[in-house]
Amino acid sequence: xxxxxxxxxxSGSPGQSITISCxxxxxxxxxxxHVSWYQQHPGKVPKVMIYxxxxxxxxxxxxxxxxxxGNTASLTISGLQAEDEADYYCISxxxxxxxxxxxxxxxLTVL
Amino acid sequence: xxxxxxxxxxxxxxxxxxxLSCAASGFSLSSYNMNWVRQAPxxxxxxxxxxxxxxxxxxxxxxxxxxxxVTRDNTRGSLYLHMNGLRADDTAVYYCVRDDMWAFDLxxxxxxxxxxx
Numbered sequence: 398x399x400x401x402x403x404x405x406x407x408s409g410s411p412g413q414s415i416t417i418s419c420x421x422x423x424x425x426x427x428x429x430x431h432v433s434w435y436q437q438h439p440g441k442v443p444k445v446m447i448y449x450x451x452x453x454x455x456x457x458x459x460x461x462x463x464x465x466x467g468n469t470a471s472l473t474i475s476g477l478q479a480e481d482e483a484d485y486y487c488i489s490x491x492x493x494x495x496x497x498x499x500x501x502x503x504x505l506t507v508l
Numbered sequence: 509x510x511x512x513x514x515x516x517x518x519x520x521x522x523x524x525x526x527x528l529s530c531a532a533s534g535f536s537l538s539s540y541n542m543n544w545v546r547q548a549p550x551x552x553x554x555x556x557x558x559x560x561x562x563x564x565x566x567x568x569x570x571x572x573x574x575x576x577x578v579t580r581d582n583t584r585g586s587l588y589l590h591m592n593g594l595r596a597d598d599t600a601v602y603y604c605v606r607d608d609m610w611a612f613d614l615x616x617x618x619x620x621x622x623x624x625x
Binding site: 437442449 | 543552553554555558567568569570603609610611612613615616617618
């Protein structure tokens with residue numbers, strides 16, 4: 398069982414917006430801003446899309462945005478495109494002894 | 509160009525040992541905290557270990573603590589994962605991952621570890 402809770406799947410049509418949630422506790426998501434999001438296409442290496450809750454690395458589309466409220470972090474993808482179809486993971490720092498905790502992953506399907 | 513290249517994976521019997529290596533190129537390993545992240549076939553990511561630049565802070569996932577040991581040699585630009593007491597549920601692709609500004613910004617291609625008799 399993962400320490401961070403993500404929905405197993407989300408879907409949306411091209412052009413729409415979707416949001417993936419990542420629910421933690423005060424020991425991780427709620428207590429620190431060290432939350433990042435990763436995109437993984439089948440057979441590929443994960444790629445960082447968002448770091449420190451809402452920062453976007455150079456080269457990542459501005460259709461990707463991150464936010465946090467309380468113990469829940471969120472990844473929003475606007476203007477969905479077919480290429481966004483992938484698995485998405487959230488990772489947070491935790492003060493509970495393992496340093497990092499990971500969400501179970503969310504499969505995004507673009508209809 | 510910056511790269512991380514893992515090696516050392518393979519087939520091992522339950523209870524056996526392996527040492528994974530990760531070679532950094534194009535950047536100085538001594539400037540970054542590093543991690544091992546694994547992914548079992550068809551499953552999600554799991555952060556296995558974290559090691560700070562000077563090796564003075566080391567953390568492990570509960571599932572591997574006491575069996576795995578992470579080390580690094582900054583002079584050689586290398587990261588290692590010593591794995592003992594391997595179990596079937598340790599079967600996974602193991603990634604060497606660079607940590608920059610609290611983001612896993614550079615990943616190796618991974619090395620597959622299969623634990624089976």
